[in-house]
Amino acid sequence: MNEASRHEVRQGLEQYLARLWRYAVVLSSSRDAADDLVQATCVRALERAHQFASGTRVDRWLFTILRSIWLNEIRARRVREAGGFVDAEDVLTVDGAHEMEVNIVTAEVLRAVGRLPEAQRETALLVYAEGYTYAEAATALGVPIGTIMSRLAAVRAALARLK
Amino acid sequence: MMPDDDKERLAALIDNELDEDEKSVLLARLAQDEALRERLEALRQDRARLVASFDALLDEAPLARLRAAIPAADPDLPPHPQRASIGWLELAAGIAIGLLLAGAASWVGFGGVLGPARETWRDAVIEYMELYTPDTFALWNPDTAAQVRQLQAVSAKVGVDLTPDKVAVPGLRYRTALNFSYEGEPLAEIAYTDAGGAPVLFCVIANGKPRAPPKMVAREGLSYVTWSRGGRSYMFVGRMPEQRVAELALPLTTRF
Numbered sequence: 001m002n003e004a005s006r007h008e009v010r011q012g013l014e015q016y017l018a019r020l021w022r023y024a025v026v027l028s029s030s031r032d033a034a035d036d037l038v039q040a041t042c043v044r045a046l047e048r049a050h051q052f053a054s055g056t057r058v059d060r061w062l063f064t065i066l067r068s069i070w071l072n073e074i075r076a077r078r079v080r081e082a083g084g085f086v087d088a089e090d091v092l093t094v095d096g097a098h099e100m101e102v103n104i105v106t107a108e109v110l111r112a113v114g115r116l117p118e119a120q121r122e123t124a125l126l127v128y129a130e131g132y133t134y135a136e137a138a139t140a141l142g143v144p145i146g147t148i149m150s151r152l153a154a155v156r157a158a159l160a161r162l163k
Numbered sequence: 164m165m166p167d168d169d170k171e172r173l174a175a176l177i178d179n180e181l182d183e184d185e186k187s188v189l190l191a192r193l194a195q196d197e198a199l200r201e202r203l204e205a206l207r208q209d210r211a212r213l214v215a216s217f218d219a220l221l222d223e224a225p226l227a228r229l230r231a232a233i234p235a236a237d238p239d240l241p242p243h244p245q246r247a248s249i250g251w252l253e254l255a256a257g258i259a260i261g262l263l264l265a266g267a268a269s270w271v272g273f274g275g276v277l278g279p280a281r282e283t284w285r286d287a288v289i290e291y292m293e294l295y296t297p298d299t300f301a302l303w304n305p306d307t308a309a310q311v312r313q314l315q316a317v318s319a320k321v322g323v324d325l326t327p328d329k330v331a332v333p334g335l336r337y338r339t340a341l342n343f344s345y346e347g348e349p350l351a352e353i354a355y356t357d358a359g360g361a362p363v364l365f366c367v368i369a370n371g372k373p374r375a376p377p378k379m380v381a382r383e384g385l386s387y388v389t390w391s392r393g394g395r396s397y398m399f400v401g402r403m404p405e406q407r408v409a410e411l412a413l414p415l416t417t418r419f
Contacts, residue, residue, distance in 0.1 A: 013233050018224035025220065035225065039232040046234055105346050109216035127178065128210060129217035134180050149171065156174060159209045 009049040012058030013042050019059065019130070020066055026125045027070050027118065037074055041066040063130075064140065112158050120158075123151040173203050177210055179294055186298065194302035207294075208343065211287040215346075218283070284345040284368050285398055288352065289385060292400060297360030300338035313340040317351035321369045323395055325351070329418055332411055335363055363401035363408075365415055372396050377416045381405050388412040392419060 013020075020041060024034035044065050045052075052061055113121055119141075126132040126140060127148070138145045172189055175181045181189065193200050305313060307327055314325040317340045327337065335355035343350040345368060353365040375391040386408040387400035397419055399412040 010233075014230065017226055017229045017233075018221045021224040021229060022217065022220045025223075026217075035228065035232075038229050042229075042233045105212060106216045106219045109212050110220070113213070113216070124213065125217060128214050134178070149175075152174065152178075153171065155213070156170075156206065156209060159213060160205075 004054045005052045006046070006049040008054055008058050009045050009052050009062075012062055013045060016059045016062060020062060022129070023063060023066055023122075023125060024070070026113075026121050027067070028074065029114070029118075033074055037066060037070055040069045040073070044069060059130075060140070063126075067140070108162055109159065112162055113155075116155060116158055120151045120154050123148055124155045127152060169199070170202070170206075173199070173206050176203070177207055177294060186296075190298055191302065204341070204343070207291060211290055211345075214290055215283050215287060218286070284348070284350060284370065284396070285387070285389065287345055288350075288364065288366050288398060288400065289382070289387075291352075292362070292364060292385065292402070295354075295362040297356065297362070299362055300354055300356055301360065303338045303354075305337070305339065310337055310340075314353075316340070317342050317353070317367075320349035321351045321367045321395065322349075323351075323367055323369075323393075323419065325353070325367075330365060330415070332363075332365075332414060334358070334411060338362075357401070357403070361402060363403075363411065364399070366398045366400070367419070368396050369394065370396050377412070379405055379409055388416060390416060395419075 017038065020038050021034055024037040024041075025031055028034050028037060041062060045062055048065070052058065113124065116124070123137060123141065126137045127134065132140065134145050134148045137148045141148070172181065172185065176186060176189055193203060310327045314327065314330065318325045320342050325340070330337065330340075330353050332355060335357055338354040338356055340351060340353045343352055348368055348370045350366060350368045353367075355363045355365070357363060371394045372391040374393075375389075375396075377388050377390040380387050380389065385400055385402050386405040387398055388409060389396065389398045391397070397415070399408065399415055401408050401411070
């Protein structure tokens, strides 16, 4: 067992918990599912810590695990159970009661993001919030760069309609 | 109506996805085409709003509950290395003391997750700053009359008297002054370049914050000084060592 990798993975989980949760809530459109998804990611990442290449980006590695669990387990289960998905528009909100900086613009933008298809939400998050290049996003999502660009164009169009 | 390929190129410029040749062509067009520049700024503002909104979600994460869900460490593992502390260097006696302490400041936050309370307009400016290169302002060379007009336009928005003399910084070349808005608050950005062409920004936002003395912050290769006075907050930022930024900012911190 590579102890250095285990340390990095554990540290990464603690450091990137909020970002993992944000990715989970953007993917799943559900705060409950996001909690489950992050929890499953923590367990899986520690189980597979020996596979993590020490010195590489642990945040990206954790995101890959989270996405895999979402696609192969949690989303599939939710579809099987016919629970469907709630409208992300209602989930991607922030609680302004205790967060004075949050304002109407933020709420409007998040509602607009919530109305986007999952693939567009995910692409926007990875490129704009997580700093993936188009090529990195294409690799992470398994699609051509052109698809990343067309998804981002759709996101931009949705934001432009807010004006 | 803007052709779609222009919109895509502008977006790719903002996302730092153009190759050098494409970037040069587009920057040359931007220098000549005010409508294209306005469209670029609109796209940048949309992008900044989206990033700020995604970042607001980070504050919603139920961290205590999530931390509790991390399986306990194996007992045979050695203790975790101590995480670097997160802090701001307060310049208790102004910039001069900051110069003595330069090098001590660091902000090793992780996208604001673990950092101090976010000051999001600064994050938005820094977000833009990441996109600037020595090419960005290379073709912007306003004469004094144009500088006066630009500064009058931003002064009217932020309510601070800005003139070529008042914003002059020895060692820096004035390039332009732009009006932005951050979450409804007027934000002026005055862009300079240093002798090597590196962009440096002086920003003013009319946000009504209480008076605060200058602080020096170093963050991911950028250094900035920030202060508030008269209901305005100011930031002077460059991708250069803290000491250099502190020296350059000194005339502005005394005038504003």
